Amino acid sequence: MFKNKKEHFIFILMICTTMVFIMSCYNVAVMEGFSSNVFMHALKGFPLAFVYALIGDIFIVGKIVKVITSKILKPTDSMAKVGMCMSFFTGCGMVIWMSLFGVVVNVGFTHNFMAAYFSAIVTNFIFAIPLNLFIVSPLVRFIFFKIFPPIKNSELEIDSIDPILE
Secondary structure (H helix, E strand, O other), X not given: OOOOHHHHXXXXXXXXHHXXXXXXXXXXXXHHOXXXXXXXXXXXXXXXXXXXXXXXXXXXXXXXXXHHHHHHOOOXXXXXXXXXXXXXXXXXXXXXXXXXXXXXXXXXXOOOHHHHHHHHHHHHHHHHHHHHHHHHHHHHHHHHHHHOOOOOHHHHHHHOOOHHHO
């Protein structure tokens, strides 16, 4: 899917930016009700949430998802199946990861922490998984592949020939 680590990182940045901002707006609206302040509050908390999400996606959730999907997917599976599977498991992991962030920032380590955390996981899962699977991931993939066209199978075969053997 990605030609190199740079492309993979750019893809993660695109997904992460979009999901963090939309989920920030959603969570502000859930906590405060929908108003004109939702976008301003989401923007105010965005930088810290984005950095936390990026760290979680790259160093924790992404690594766990690779292990899980390597046991489920086969090399012959379609790119659509691989994409959906990766998006689903990444979404699940990120809901757990980012719900922790939201509860620590908004509730703190009080006697309500565990109840708030489990409530946040359920509330975020209901919105984040369909958002990621059906809107954000397809849209970001479309934009990403317009910027970085994928390698076609015929190009892959030609490029994979070892020039030393020629």
